[in-house]
Structures are given as C-alpha cells and as structure tokens.
Amino acid sequence: MKPTVLIYSNTKPQSQSIKTELTNKLNKHQIEIVDEREQPDFIISIGGDGTFLSAFHHFEQYIEHSRFVGIHTGHLGFYTDWLSDEVDAVVDGLLNASDQSVSYPLLNVEIYLEDGRCKKMLALNEFSIRSTMGTMVSDVYIKDHFFETFRGDGISISTPTGSTGLNKSLGGAVIHPRLDAIQMTEMASINNRVYRTLSSPIIIPSDEWFTLKPENTQSAILSVDNQSWLNYEVSKVTCQVAKQRIHFASFKHTHFWDRVENAFIGRKQSL
Template structure:
C-alpha cells in the first residue's frame, strides 16, 4: 500500500466513539496516510461498523475498482472485516509486515427492463410485496428453464453465499470460483407446480433472466445487498457476473475457510 496514502473513512457516528476515530487517525498519520474529506479523492476507503457498513461503503462510493476497500469492525470480525478498531496493535502489525494481501471479489450486474443497471457484492433479491404467490419465468442464456412460484428468488455471488443465501439453505461457495447462485424463497412444489427445488450454481459466463409474470403482482421488492431499491414496475431482470471487481485488503492468516469456521462452526 506504499503508493496508496489517501484514506476516506466511512462510518456512522452511532457505531464508533470520537476517541476510537482519533486513535485510528493518529495511527494512520504516523505511517504517512492522509485523511481526505471526499471519497473521490481517496485510493483507500475504510469502513467502520461491520459487514453492513462495508457493503454500504461500496454502494455509496459507486463500486470503485480503482481503489482498495478496508473493513474495520467494532465488535466481531466479519467476512469483509479483517480488523478490529479496538485492536490498534493488530492493525499496526499489518502495516509493518507482509501479512496483508489484496483480494478481488466478484460482483454481479443487474439490469431491470433494459434501462436501470446496478451492481451487487452480496446478492440481488426479488420478492413479492404483497401476500400472493409470485411467479417468475426463469431463463438461462435465453433458454427457458422453469416457472417459479413462491415468495421470490435470490441471486448471490460467492462471497454473498454466506449471507441471505445461506439462510435459504443455499450452498457456501469458494470466492475463488467465478460463479453466481440462484436460490428459491419458499417455492411451491406440488402436482400442479414444479421447480428445481434446490440452489443452482451457474458459471460466471452464464446470463440469468428472470421474467416477472404480469398477474397483478408486478411491483416486486428488489434488494441490492442490504438496500431496497425503489423500482416501481418490473418485467424483466437480467443478471450476470460483472467485469468489475472489488479490491479489498485482508490478512493472509484469515482465509475464507477460517471465516466460515469462525462464523458457523
């Protein structure tokens, strides 16, 4: 990180104290880092407050692929946060040694009705906004696959496989696999309606198309990571692996396997 010295801090004042922020700033200055007021001027964006804050930092700074993102937690280490703001010794040790490495996390690109596009680091979710069965025609590479009926669907990245996807009994996917996963939310499976009924992992070269059946339930809730989008009317949602990746810093001794074990076992 010797050539990256401009740092923007992304945090909520309710998540950290002024003393914690000042201590972090003092440590950064001692190693030549400069605090900037605008994210556009930064080549390092540091979020404070857990995985949710990390996701918001990326979204609010428009998924920049020309900078490094760093996650600092205030309580427990997460999947995107390798550092604890209360453990300055650990942060300083990382600055002094070669124990840091840069990971490149894949994102998915979502296009609604061929007009509005956005990216997700964890997942895109499509859910019914009324108490009524939600119907979606599923296409893979423009080949009809199935008609889904239920509460909705989630398309996740490998890193997002441990989030909403896992709560739906989706598979945990190694982030080194360029892929995306389609998982159902409370699907109907009976003599009349039938879906795959299990998570489906797709190659990063595939394109997934979800065509919302217009039966009066055509105002779905579309979620991008941990944020709901205000998209009123939707007919078609296209999802594919994006060419844009998010570069983040992690400790070499805190691998994906370590995080899964720490979080779930």
C-alpha cells in the first residue's frame, strides 16, 4: 500500500519550484497527497529549519503517527536531510519506506497565567523567557524543590536537539537526542556577594522537571521555538520531557554528530 503525503513549504521561489516538482512526481507514482485535514504517513517540509519548525507546530496533532522528511532550501538545514536536487531520491524513499523511524525527545511546556488559564505546548528546540526591561527575577524549582532565585537577562530550557541552538550560544552542553533529558541555561545571570545562582547549565532526566516562578512578566518575552509572546502575566512555567516524540523517516537520516559537525565545524580538508 502506497503512503500518503502532506507537503508544507515556505513561499520562496526555490521552495515553491521544488514543491511543484515533488507534487508532479508523486502524482506520477500515484502517491496520494492529502491536505492538512487528513493525517498523512509522511509530512514533507520544504525550506530551512524555520520552515521545519513551523511545520512541526502546524501539524502537532499528527506527530505521534506521521514521519517527517525535510528538503533543504535554506541557509542551515539541521533538521533537513535532503538537498533540493534529490527529489527523485525522496520519492524512491517514500515508495520503499519501511515502518521504521528515528525519533527525538520533545519538551512539554505548560505556561500558567495569573488569570487561571494554562497554555500547553510542545517544543522541538526550546522554551525561553527573557526580560525586555531591566533584570528578570525568577525562582527556579527542580521537581517541586526550590533550587535558586535567578536574576539576569533570562532562562532557556532546551531539548537534546535544541541543545545546539540558543542553549549552545549560552554555553550549554550539546546533548545526544538518544538521551531523554532537558537542559536549563542562564542568560547573563547576576552573581555577586548578595545574589547567587549555580551559573552553570543543569541537565535533568525525564522523570524530573523545571518550574519557573518569575516576578512581573509584563515586560518579558516568552518563546517556544520560533513563536513568541509579549505581555503575558505568568504565575509559573513548567518544563519536562514530553510523552510524545517527533519521528523522522529512516530511509535517509543524518547521524546526529554528523549534523553537529556539518553545522559548526565543517568537513576537514585532507592534507
């Protein structure tokens, strides 16, 4: 039985051209293309990592049952395995795909507002909160135990795949996605004789969680991956490894450390 496919693309001319080419070749092989109202076997993202993140959030309801395929037309394709000239290979992979997949952990984010509402989301990369005016102050709890009071610019909590993004720029560790863990890193924490934090990245397992209880969040920016909100009055935020995972098609999937090397080091020149 042939798979069903959902295509998600950005609006750039190159991506739209690839989408048209892919659509024609899928139709030629009688592979059904469905719209977003129907759960597909594969979700194909065409663009860069920003497009992939948008596809992840747009089709979050399908992540436990659909496998993702990324075709790269952007500047840095950390989640995209295929190049724009490999459309034929993508189609062949779909035709011969097994039921196997490669899965990565996600971050469950629950944002509790002062008015009693709770905003629940999944993050592929990270959750972050940062002040736009002055110092941000937040109590930090680990598994409901008070750990420290943070003062500084902000806090990031990332997944293993997200550990290569904002987390890495803040001095956090790069974590292999086979580990079900999340990591908290501080943004410009204040440490002196009066105020102290651990001032180091903290990595916790899936059966523990971070709770942040920030003061006065009216001037704070809250972000989940590439989505941001301002002027939320937040009472607390909890972050834990999610029960759900994202699944990638296994007919071509770049090894995690190869992704890291390609993104940050580059292939070594032979002497």
